[in-house]
Amino acid sequence: MLNQAPPKSPKSRNELDQARKAVEDLFPPRAAIFWSDLLISAALGWSAFALACIAESLSVKMVVATVVAAIALYRALMFVHELSHLRADAPRGFTEVWNLIVGIPCLFPSFLYVGVHADHHKLSTYGTAQDPEYMPFAGARVAIMGFLAQSLLLPAIFSVRFLVLAPLGILFPPLHHFLERRVSAFSMNPAYYRKVSDQVRRHIIVTELVILGIWAIPIALAAAGILPWRVFLIWYGVVGCISFINALRTLAAHRYRNDGERMDRTTQLLDSIDTPGRPWTILWAPVGLRYHALHHYFPSIPYHNLPLAHQRLIQALPTESPYCQTTSPSLWHSLRTLWRNDKTIKN
Numbered sequence: 001m002l003n004q005a006p007p008k009s010p011k012s013r014n015e016l017d018q019a020r021k022a023v024e025d026l027f028p029p030r031a032a033i034f035w036s037d038l039l040i041s042a043a044l045g046w047s048a049f050a051l052a053c054i055a056e057s058l059s060v061k062m063v064v065a066t067v068v069a070a071i072a073l074y075r076a077l078m079f080v081h082e083l084s085h086l087r088a089d090a091p092r093g094f095t096e097v098w099n100l101i102v103g104i105p106c107l108f109p110s111f112l113y114v115g116v117h118a119d120h121h122k123l124s125t126y127g128t129a130q131d132p133e134y135m136p137f138a139g140a141r142v143a144i145m146g147f148l149a150q151s152l153l154l155p156a157i158f159s160v161r162f163l164v165l166a167p168l169g170i171l172f173p174p175l176h177h178f179l180e181r182r183v184s185a186f187s188m189n190p191a192y193y194r195k196v197s198d199q200v201r202r203h204i205i206v207t208e209l210v211i212l213g214i215w216a217i218p219i220a221l222a223a224a225g226i227l228p229w230r231v232f233l234i235w236y237g238v239v240g241c242i243s244f245i246n247a248l249r250t251l252a253a254h255r256y257r258n259d260g261e262r263m264d265r266t267t268q269l270l271d272s273i274d275t276p277g278r279p280w281t282i283l284w285a286p287v288g289l290r291y292h293a294l295h296h297y298f299p300s301i302p303y304h305n306l307p308l309a310h311q312r313l314i315q316a317l318p319t320e321s322p323y324c325q326t327t328s329p330s331l332w333h334s335l336r337t338l339w340r341n342d343k344t345i346k347n
Helices: 009-023 029-053 060-076 079-083 092-103 143-170 173-182 198-223 230-251 265-270 292-297 303-316 332-339
Strands: none
Touching: 009 292, 009 303, 029 060, 029 079, 029 092, 029 230, 029 303, 060 079, 060 092, 060 230, 079 092, 143 173, 143 198, 143 332, 198 230, 230 265, 230 332, 265 292, 292 303
16 A cells, blocks of 8 residues: 555645646636647548548558557547546537547447546545546556456447447336446446436436437448448457557556555655656557646646646656656556556656
């Protein structure tokens, strides 16, 4: 278990005030950046996907197009993380458009994350059984390998959940109540269950119906022999690749050494990892996710301001401050440290 931090001292309060002052102008999201980034990423991703579908099977053209589709759509999908933190000044209509052009086609509607991810940030639930995104992975090699293997099955799991079980659940409410609590949250923690209000339940059902309506079109075209079934295999390959890369990124986002006890703000920060990295880091940690410790420090800073916020904090805070102890040099370094549970390696 991580050593629990002492009660907040005047020094730690002063450092928090100093940090907030350094980034106080970086909280408002810029709609133009959100829209252009999402639309360009989605357009590139689906264009590459279409190219992979019409290319000769297993040709270089098909492989390259599939890889490009996975990278671009991964970036577009990760905007769901921003959706879970956007406030009243969020770009109008952004969530709805994201669902239509990325979330629903990839069988990852926003309700799987929005309203769930908040439990990963609360001081009362972070690192506990009610944290959907935390497991004591440090040194637990079987659990790490199981988590990575499971990520390759997620496209199949979500296909069954939304295209088979959802319509059955609408007809049989007890089944739907089970889906709401246990299969309507993007969670790595098997002990986590979702508490669903009537409003959220209605939203889930409406979204499920929209998914069925949209997915009925390609399925009907394939059944009629108009659309080749290989399109669905390529889709699985793209989404499976996205899921696997995101699983690696998730393992490198925290130290995962807590055993279920509640943490204070400083200990939560020290359990999180920034990986500023090189230019290619944004390929596996897009949309600001390479600054994961900073995100836990100030969750409301939009992704496009995180690099500047990181620079300011490094300059403003003393080198012995908790935030300056959260940086890892690379994905491989963080994964190796997690695998070994090596407390002597400073991330």
